[in-house]
Amino acid sequence: AQKITQTQPGMFVQEKEAVTLDCTYDTSDPSYGLFWYKQPSSGEMIFLIYQGSYDQQNATEGRYSLNFQKARKSANLVISASQLGDSAMYFCAMAETGGFKTIFGAGTRLFVKA
């Protein structure tokens, strides 16, 4: 069965510093996608970054990068140069390619300090 684990319920980071949010996953399917979403207090889910299981390179989108370690089944999100507006809940998610379902981790609340 699929499983997504985020072990950090809360994280603090100083403004302008980098932070890594951890995510590990478990699946028996060789083909899957990994996602990170940001959820600010308004509740909307904002797509940040996607990594396919067969992608050779780590995904990057602006200040977001995904540290994909397939053998370890980890997909950590790295946010560089944190900004106050980055304070939010962050969810790691996984979908099996060709499947219908995306499952979400429990989330990590990030607090950026000025």
Next chain:
Amino acid sequence: GAVVSQHPSRVICKSGTSVKIECRSLDFQATTMFWYRQFPKQSLMLMATSNEGSKATYEQGVEKDKFLINHASLTLSTLTVTSAHPEDSSFYICSASRDRGGETQYFGPGTRLLVL
């Protein structure tokens, strides 16, 4: 592109009434739409998956007679909470995908439901 809207954004209703929430993909055709429920400070819980023109697939433990889902067109899915009770109060979020694999989902802004 890939904008998904939800209406209403928040609703307060009396216990026993039914509430309909609409989810629309504004600039693309959504083959698959998903409905999630989120309790405060918790993760998203998938309730059901709907594909246009076919019956929704409900997750285990979700009452299909309680949460009616209609995916009438490629741009509209509705969730009706029938005979709502206070325990149905929650944040309901829809998402839409262009493909049947649901690989990249675009989320609506969510609907906060409060049942008195």
